[in-house]
Ligand code: GTP
């Protein structure tokens with residue numbers, strides 16, 4: 001049973017806290033507005049004030065986090081979501097750009113791209129791959145800390161002329177902790193000092209055994225700069241994806257995860273959302289973290305307005321009540337009243353957490369994961 005402070009209950013009923021205190025006093029309970037009362041007392045008060053009781057289950061704050069399973073028959077293959085990780089300057093962004101350069105659709109669109117932190121490339125074969133650009137590893141870590149494991153595959157970029165560096169090792173640890181398969185992209189092989197074999201050997205020290213060393217981790221030599229080995233890399237991503245048998249039900253109310261969000265001067269709160277399952281459409285009503293909204297517009301990674309986005313598709317969502325956090329789940333719900341209700345409930349839960357316990361500290365959550 002939920003406990004609630006008198007003030008909070010007053011807020012939800014749009015009554016004055018002092019009036020509730022008075023009523024409670026009459027009921028033989030001398031409490032202040034900041035004290036908590038149990039559920040039975042709260043319900044009594046609510047009826048006393050002539051309001052209707054509408055219970056919100058604790059599971060509502062979990063909407064989109066643990067949602068109900070889809071029937072096997074409704075599942076359809078979906079593209080893999082790939083996060084590129086690695087040490088500073090080892091070529092993550094260059095590799096992403098190079099991979100996006102292989103996108104036949106981007107070519108058609110004239111290459112006008114805007115940074116939304118997530119992209120989907122369509123290969124010549126027609127296969128699609130969703131790529132996540134996580135600046136540093138914080139985003140990846142933050143999402144994991146919040147229970148959002150949206151990455152199917154990690155591509156670990158290691159510069160062949162530099163070798164394994166602190167953030168490479170950090171990335172290996174994160175990937176292992178998340179239980180996500182890894183593909184090692186040995187980059188900058190065009191450089192004179194490049195020594196890919198050395199990388200494969202050193203990786204052994206960190207329990208990463210690539211195929212050539214008798215293990216089962218795929219590795220590929222690439223040059224993001226000279227655009228070498230890119231097809232090999234995408235082939236290996238698709239091969240890995242096939243093993244994972246990634247599927248989702250596209251025909252259901254959408255659920256997704258916020259990759260990043262910001263307050264845009266002209267457009268208001270904007271969230272980049274990666275759709276996990278279902279199809280998100282313009283006009284859909286949703287809850288996202290402790291915010292709610294109605295989809296006013298969807299913008300794809302090529303800057304084009306789209307009407308809908310299905311599983312594994314990253315889109316910018318406009319029409320939010322506020323700026324959600326990275327890793328927050330988005331769920332389409334049936335009505336605006338419902339969306340606001342759940343958002344308000346989550347806000348109150350978050351507030352209670354803030355006041356009753358030390359603020360969640362990513363550093364500590366993070367070390368606990370290692
Ligand atoms: P951060 O985002 O700062 O962590 O770096 P990053 O990993 O995204 O590396 P970025 O793509 O910015 O590349 C860093 C530098 O390496 C740039 O000067 C690139 O031009 C260069 N570089 C990237 N890939 C290659 C490559 O394959 N060969 C060579 N020679 N240089 C490369």
Ligand code: MG
Pocket residue numbers: 092093094
């Ligand atoms: Mg970069």
